[in-house]
Amino acid sequence: RKEVEQxxxxxxxxxxxxxxxxCTYSNSASQSFFWYRQDCRxxxxxxxxxxxxxxxxGRFTAQLNRASQYISxxxxxxxxxxxxxxxxxxxxxxxxxxxxxxxxxxxAVHP
Amino acid sequence: xxxxxxxxxxxxxxxGNDKSIKCEQNLGHDTMYWYKQDSKKFLKxxxxxxxxxxxxxxxxxxRFSPKSPDKAHLNLHINxxxxxxxxxxxxASSQGMGGGQETQYFGPGTRLLVx
Numbered sequence: 001r002k003e004v005e006q007x008x009x010x011x012x013x014x015x016x017x018x019x020x021x022x023c024t025y026s027n028s029a030s031q032s033f034f035w036y037r038q039d040c041r042x043x044x045x046x047x048x049x050x051x052x053x054x055x056x057x058g059r060f061t062a063q064l065n066r067a068s069q070y071i072s073x074x075x076x077x078x079x080x081x082x083x084x085x086x087x088x089x090x091x092x093x094x095x096x097x098x099x100x101x102x103x104x105x106x107x108a109v110h111p
Numbered sequence: 112x113x114x115x116x117x118x119x120x121x122x123x124x125x126x127g128n129d130k131s132i133k134c135e136q137n138l139g140h141d142t143m144y145w146y147k148q149d150s151k152k153f154l155k156x157x158x159x160x161x162x163x164x165x166x167x168x169x170x171x172x173x174r175f176s177p178k179s180p181d182k183a184h185l186n187l188h189i190n191x192x193x194x195x196x197x198x199x200x201x202x203a204s205s206q207g208m209g210g211g212q213e214t215q216y217f218g219p220g221t222r223l224l225v226x
Contacts, residue, residue, distance in 0.1 A: 032212050043201055043217035044154065087154070097142060097205055097213045098167055101154040 001026050004102035006088050012108045017078045021105045023071040023088030032091035033064055035073050038104065039084045047073075047086070078109045114138050115218035117202050123224045124192055131188045132221045134202030142166075143185035144203040144215065145177060154201070160185055161207075192225045199223070 006023045013019050025033075033050035048055065050062040050071055061074040071088055088102040115136045124130055136143060144167075145157040159167035160179040174190045189196060199220045205213040 041220075043219050045217070046214050049212060085152070096159065096167055097207070097215065098156055098159070099215065100156075103151065103153050 002102075003027060003092070003100045004088055004090050006102040006105045008103060008105060010106040010108050012110060013078055015078055015080060015109055015111055017109075018074065018076045019078055019107065020075075021073045021086055021088075021107075023073075023102055023105075025069050025071070025088075025090045025100075027090070027092045028066075028069060030069075030090045030092045033062075033071050034089040034091075034099070035060075035062055035071075036087040036089050036101070037084045038087055044087055044101075075107075078107075080109050080111065083107055083109045115202055115204055115216050117200075117218040117221050119221060120219065121222050121224075123226065125226055126192055126194060128192050129188070129190045130192060130223070131186055132200055132202075132223075133184070133186045134218055135184050136202075136204040136216070136218075137183065138204055138206075138216060139183075140204040140206050140216075141182055142205045142207060142213070143179065143182070144205075145185065145187050146201040146203060146217075148199040148201060148220070150198070158185075158187075192223075194225050197223055197225045 035047040036044040037047045038044040050064045054063045059076045063072045085104040087104045142161045144159045148154045158177045163179045176188045179185045202218040203215040205215045
């Protein structure tokens with residue numbers, strides 16, 4: 001079983017749609033969770049951290065369910081510029097900053 | 112100004128050659144990383160250095176040798192290149208190494224193709 005698993009997509013949605021991505025992780029002792037965004041042929045960039053209480057940043061909402069080892073990202077009112085690959089990322093330990101990346105979920109927003 | 116920079120951006124070379132990739136960060140961070148993103152798009156950590164000290168070494172073949180001359184630079188030297196080394200190599204940096212919530216900032220990547 002992969003350490004971090006995501007549906008690769010692609011998710012093809014019209015502008016204005018709401019879309020949700022899910023991710024599961026295998027290490028129950030994992031400490032920190034993130035969503036990164038990677039545009040085609042570019043470097044990954046941090047989109048948001050994911051906290052146990054859930055957190056929101058504008059149109060983006062991230063949720064964590066430790067019992068089910070499940071992380072989600074909700075994007076509301078999708079924009080064309082949201083088209084990218086969204087990477088679910090887990091730090092399995094509270095010590096070293098070692099990130100485990102999922103393979104990513106591709107989102108394509110069309111007019 | 113570029114925060115994390117890598118050179119070269121593209122590298123095409125023959126099997127068996129030795130090559131180096133350089134990384135520099137001007138963020139004043141203490142920790143730097145090398146990642147490999149293969150053709151299936153999995154991004155995997157290879158090495159991490161904190162203040163020039165190796166702290167993460169993820170079972171990478173010893174043909175790969177990182178070197179950190181100072182905390183702003185982390186270079187990657189690859190000996191005897193193999194076809195399977197073809198990938199995008201990303202350098203990253205973070206302020207520190209602990210706590211687990213450190214944001215990592217990535218360089219633009221070096222696309223290596225081994226023929």
